[in-house]
Amino acid sequence: MMDVRPEAKSPMSEAEEMRQDRNTLNGTFKLEKNTIYSALDRRKRFAVPRSLPTNSEARFVASVQRISDNEHLCVANLITLKKLITSCSCVINIPGGSKENPMFHPELYKVIAGSIDLENLRFINTRFIYKLYRDPRCFVFKEYNTWTNNLGYIELRSPFHNSFFLGFVSYSISEPKYIHHLYKYFGNQDYDEGGSSFCATYGWGDKTSKANGTTEDTHSKTLQKARIQFLKSSDCLSKFWRSEELSDHFSFEFQDIICAVCTAEDFQWKDRGIPLICGGKLLGIGTVATNNANLIFFQKLQIYQILAFTSIETGDSNASESYNKSCLICHSIIIFIFIKPYIIIKFFFFN
Structure with missing residues (x-):
């Protein structure tokens, strides 16, 4: 069984983030620094607007924020009332550097859930982060501008309280059931680009127009819902990669990555960790390919990893007591x- 280990991070400059630099922390695993997605062709656009989810529909979606300024950093999804799944790119690249706090500390960050409106939150909707974990195989292919094994996990200091507005996401609890449910949608022509059916995702991404005519990436105060359709690997590479040479050497299937198009052009880098929901179940964790692009790479779930994270092996006292x-x-x-x-x-x- 794969060991899902706690992650730590030191602050990085832009130059450092552009390099695929691997640092060993505590002698346990290696980090891959962030890179900027820039090799995507954004010519194809979709006219279907985003919609607002109901509170009960997205009750598992949470915002990871910095405590000091309430800045939204990425999206996470409750798999229990105390533990969440997000992207590895969120866990590794969560900002942490300042003169006052030069090293990354999980206690500097919080998770809020239970409302689609970030301004309409009470103290009971806020929990502080205890530990961060990630798939130890996670790293970024700089030459292909995409992440592999892009899964991260968050453990809170105390659990949320289950309610009509807050709960955890449904997912398959065995690998065969997960694969069976996944391929009901992925590979189904009705859910392919241009088909009649859609899956869904949720995020706070937005863009703000400036006086000089440019736009700036921000986050919306209200959670947005977008419809998702799938692209075949060959179509994804040919439509969004300019370099045919790169296209010939990269395989989404080999990396367990699902290439999808999103009806929301405004989703952005801070929406990393967004869920892929099909038939009411979680099927993947997504990262937007480039700022405000409508291409999303969804990492397939590792069910055994999720079960290990939510089991007594992670020190869950309630689970351990029940087990005993x-x-x-x-x-x-x-x-x-x-x-x-x-x-x-x-x-x-x-x-």
Whole structure:
């Protein structure tokens, strides 16, 4: 079983982020620095507007924010009331540097959930981050401008409270069931680009027009819903990569990446970690290919990794206590079954 380990990060300059530099932290694993997506052809546009989800529809979607200024950094999704799944690119590149706090500390960040409106949140909707984890295989292909094994995980100091407006996402709890559900949609012509059916994703991405006519990436105060359709690997490469040489050597399928088009042009880099929802279940974690582009790379889930993260192996005291109680009951029943004949014999023949 793969070890999902805590992640730490030192602040990086833009130049450092542009390099695929690997640093060993605590002798446990290596980091791949951020890179800027720039090799995408954004000529193709989609006219279908975004819509607003209901509170109950996206009750599992959360915003990862910096405590000091409430800045939205990326999207995470509740898989339990205390643990979330996001992208590795979120966990590795979450900003942390300042003169006052030069090193990254998880306690400088928070997660808010339970409302589609970031301005309409109470204190009970806020939880502080305890630990950050990521797939230790995660890194960025700089030459292809995309991430692989792009999964990250967040553990909170205390759990949220389940309600009509807040809960965790549904996902398959075994790899065969996950694959079966995934291919009901991915590879189905109705869900391909131009088809009649859509999956969904949610994010806070937005852009603001400036007086000089340019636009600036910001985040919306209200959660946005966008429709998703899939692109075949060959179509994705030919439509969005300018270099045919790169296209000939990269395989989305080999990297467990789903290439998809999004109806929202305003989704942006701070929407990394957005969910792919099909048929009410979580099927992938997405990263927007470039600022405000409508191309999203969804990383397929690693079910065994999620189960390991949410199990007693991560130190979940509630799960551990429940597990110990169930083991005690099971062992007691087994012992009773074995000694029952001896009790009966002693009662009837020795009394």
